[in-house]
Amino acid sequence: MTVAPLLTRDQLDQVLRTAVRAPSVHNTQPWLFELRGDALHVRVDPDRQLPVEDPLGRELRLSCGAAVDHARLSVRGLGLACEVDWTPSSEDPDHVATVTVTGPLSTTDEERQLLDAVLLRRTDRSAYAPTTVPADVVDALVAAGRHDGAHVTAEQDHDRVLALEGVVARADTSLRRDEEVHREMAAWVRTSSRPADGLPAGALPDHGAGRGSSLALRDFEPVPPAATAPTTAGDDPPVAEHPLLLVLSTDTDSPEDWARAGAALSRVLLTATAAGLVVNPQTSALEVTGLRWQLVEELALSGRPQMLLRVGYPQGPGSPPSGRRPVGEVLRPPVPERAGSPA
Numbered sequence: 022m023t024v025a026p027l028l029t030r031d032q033l034d035q036v037l038r039t040a041v042r043a044p045s046v047h048n049t050q051p052w053l054f055e056l057r058g059d060a061l062h063v064r065v066d067p068d069r070q071l072p073v074e075d076p077l078g079r080e081l082r083l084s085c086g087a088a089v090d091h092a093r094l095s096v097r098g099l100g101l102a103c104e105v106d107w108t109p110s111s112e113d114p115d116h117v118a119t120v121t122v123t124g125p126l127s128t129t130d131e132e133r134q135l136l137d138a139v140l141l142r143r144t145d146r147s148a149y150a151p152t153t154v155p156a157d158v159v160d161a162l163v164a165a166g167r168h169d170g171a172h173v174t175a176e177q178d179h180d181r182v183l184a185l186e187g188v189v190a191r192a193d194t195s196l197r198r199d200e201e202v203h204r205e206m207a208a209w210v211r212t213s214s215r216p217a218d219g220l221p222a223g224a225l226p227d228h229g230a231g232r233g234s235s236l237a238l239r240d241f242e243p244v245p246p247a248a249t250a251p252t253t254a255g256d257d258p259p260v261a262e263h264p265l266l267l268v269l270s271t272d273t274d275s276p277e278d279w280a281r282a283g284a285a286l287s288r289v290l291l292t293a294t295a296a297g298l299v300v301n302p303q304t305s306a307l308e309v310t311g312l313r314w315q316l317v318e319e320l321a322l323s324g325r326p327q328m329l330l331r332v333g334y335p336q337g338p339g340s341p342p343s344g345r346r347p348v349g350e351v352l353r354p355p356v357p358e359r360a361g362s363p364a
């Protein structure tokens with residue numbers, strides 16, 4: 022007996038439209054989806070990996086893991102239950118996870134709130150308001166990061182914050198000097214009016230106008246590194262914001278851990294958005310060989326850091342949204358158009 026698939030074509034479309042709203046390194050959107058029966062297979066798109074900044078594919082898999090969690094939430098929003106299997110595939114090195122729809126299950130209020138946050142969320146690289154994030158909100162973010170085996174710590178001790186800022190500043194200086202990194206980043210900065218991928222120029226920190234944050238923000242400006250001075254506190258206007266700094270880690274450091282960390286990242290970002298906060302993910306310090314381990318040492322971290330997050334309340338209009346490629350580009354092979362019919 023053939024059992025009808027649980028997801029209709031329209032529902033699949035909705036799930037994928039939510040999944041592609043996930044954050045990704047430089048907005049590369051390095052994911053591919055394939056539906057087999059009721060199993061949505063998520064795979065990396067190796068053509069969209071950053072060979073210079075991300076040679077191992079750690080950020081590639083973090084990005085795909087975030088898309089898996091967005092897809093999972095969207096399935097839940099349809100009133101359907103699903104299971105995520107992160108087990109690596111011996112046949113397919115590009116496999117990230119399989120989301121299997123298992124049957125009806127009512128959506129919870131919390132899931133609805135997170136889904137509402139999907140379209141509101143965006144990376145905000147502007148200066149944040151000088152407002153401290155309250156302890157109960159910090160606790161909610163830490164709890165949200167306890168997803169899929171990852172964990173989040175909030176760095177609030179003065180000395181630890183200084184140590185973290187120091188490592189990020191060293192990473193900033195190192196990346197600014199690297200012409201290959203500059204070339205790679207420049208290839209993802211977009212100046213067209215509605216780019217479908219990459220970083221819209223309007224979403225980047227205002228180069229030369231001061232960064233407004235004690236944490237050195239990644240400098241995306243495609244200028245020769247020799248022409249840019251390293252970040253020093255004296256170059257920038259006084260910093261008023263008090264960002265909350267979060268470290269997202271995993272116990273071990275396998276491709277599966279990276280993808281799971283991406284799913285936890287998705288939960289933290291959506292929880293923050295739902296609480297009226299803005300976030301700037303930061304990975305520059307994790308891209309420089311040596312500095313990632315310096316961070317482990319200086320903060321005495323027990324796990325492997327996967328992402329730093331600068332969190333705060335917005336001060337102005339914030340960054341514009343970045344574009345996404347149409348679902349048809351990431352679904353392989355495309356499902357024939359039969360609106361409303363089972364996929």
Ligand SMILES: Cc1cc2nc3c(=O)[nH]c(=O)nc-3n(C[C@H](O)[C@H](O)[C@H](O)COP(=O)(O)O)c2cc1C
Pocket residue numbers: 042043044045046047048049080081083084087142143144145146219220239301302303304305342343
């Ligand atoms: C793995 C990963 C690494 C990222 N690293 C940085 C970073 O170092 N600096 C930064 O400003 N944004 C970083 N981002 C944010 C992306 O640039 C952002 O998600 C992408 O441009 C899409 O924009 P959106 O988040 O507004 O949807 C990162 C995101 C991911 C998933």
